[in-house]
Amino acid sequence: MKIGVIADDLTGANATGVRLAKQGFKTATFVGNASLTDIEKYDAICIDTDSRYSPKEIAENRVRQAVNYFKQRNVKIICKRIDSTVRGNIGLEIDTVLHELGDRSVAVVVPSFPDSGRMTTGGYLLVDGIPVQETDVAKDPLTPVDQSFVPALIQQQSIHPVALIGLDVVLSGAERIFCRLKEEIERGNRIIVIDAVNDEHIETIALAMVKIRDHIIVPVDPGPLTAYYARFYFHQQLETKKILMVIGSVTSLTGHQLHYCR
Numbered sequence: 001m002k003i004g005v006i007a008d009d010l011t012g013a014n015a016t017g018v019r020l021a022k023q024g025f026k027t028a029t030f031v032g033n034a035s036l037t038d039i040e041k042y043d044a045i046c047i048d049t050d051s052r053y054s055p056k057e058i059a060e061n062r063v064r065q066a067v068n069y070f071k072q073r074n075v076k077i078i079c080k081r082i083d084s085t086v087r088g089n090i091g092l093e094i095d096t097v098l099h100e101l102g103d104r105s106v107a108v109v110v111p112s113f114p115d116s117g118r119m120t121t122g123g124y125l126l127v128d129g130i131p132v133q134e135t136d137v138a139k140d141p142l143t144p145v146d147q148s149f150v151p152a153l154i155q156q157q158s159i160h161p162v163a164l165i166g167l168d169v170v171l172s173g174a175e176r177i178f179c180r181l182k183e184e185i186e187r188g189n190r191i192i193v194i195d196a197v198n199d200e201h202i203e204t205i206a207l208a209m210v211k212i213r214d215h216i217i218v219p220v221d222p223g224p225l226t227a228y229y230a231r232f233y234f235h236q237q238l239e240t241k242k243i244l245m246v247i248g249s250v251t252s253l254t255g256h257q258l259h260y261c262r
Contacts, residue, residue: 003044004070007081019227052088091157177208
């Protein structure tokens with residue numbers, strides 16, 4: 001098993017599993033304490049902890065069990081799937097994952113889900129262009145969202161300082177994002193939120209993340225970041241052949257194709 005995903009509901013677990021499957025990973029979803037059998041044949045396992053609306057103690061315990069299950073099986077990447085409208089025990093569950101993975105673990109949070117109209121700019125989560133706190137999610141009877149600024153929302157639930165890398169850095173490319181990530185990690189920040197308004201931004205962030213090898217990186221997102229990060233991470237580890245390409249086009253489409261090949 002290469003990838004372990006911890007999701008706080010079944011829909012999210014399945015959604016992330018589908019994205020991983022599209023990247024070529026054989027994936028399965030398990031609910032809670034269900035017996036996980038024949039896992040050796042899967043590349044990725046998504047565990048639904050059903051903890052979005054759980055009391056804090058229960059959520060913490062379920063996430064801890066999931067992390068330790070993956071640790072015992074030497075999973076290479078552990079990912080935390082969050083709701084695309086940031087409902088639930090997000091900060092608490094991130095803290096639990098970081099605690100179980102040790103002091104050299106860092107959570108990279110990209111709340112954006114462009115295919116569903118979710119994007120983050122200036123740290124603010126927008127749903128179809130509207131701040132999330134001004135949508136129907138604000139009226140959720142169990143976990144109302146009254147904060148659109150994601151770093152502050154996570155900080156309310158977390159013991160760790162939360163840093164933000166803005167869209168200006170993301171637009172500068174993977175190398176600049178990598179440098180900023182290193183800077184924030186060196187400052188002691190273990191939760192880092194990053195802006196993104198489209199899938200290309202999320203891909204670029206994932207490319208930057210795989211360059212960090214001296215820390216355990218935990219993708220925290222609604223699905224896109226996890227899928228891109230897993231693809232780049234294992235391509236980098238497993239691909240050993242070098243390819244020489246001669247490109248005679250300067251179109252943006254060719255640029256996207258080269259970006260994908262990397």
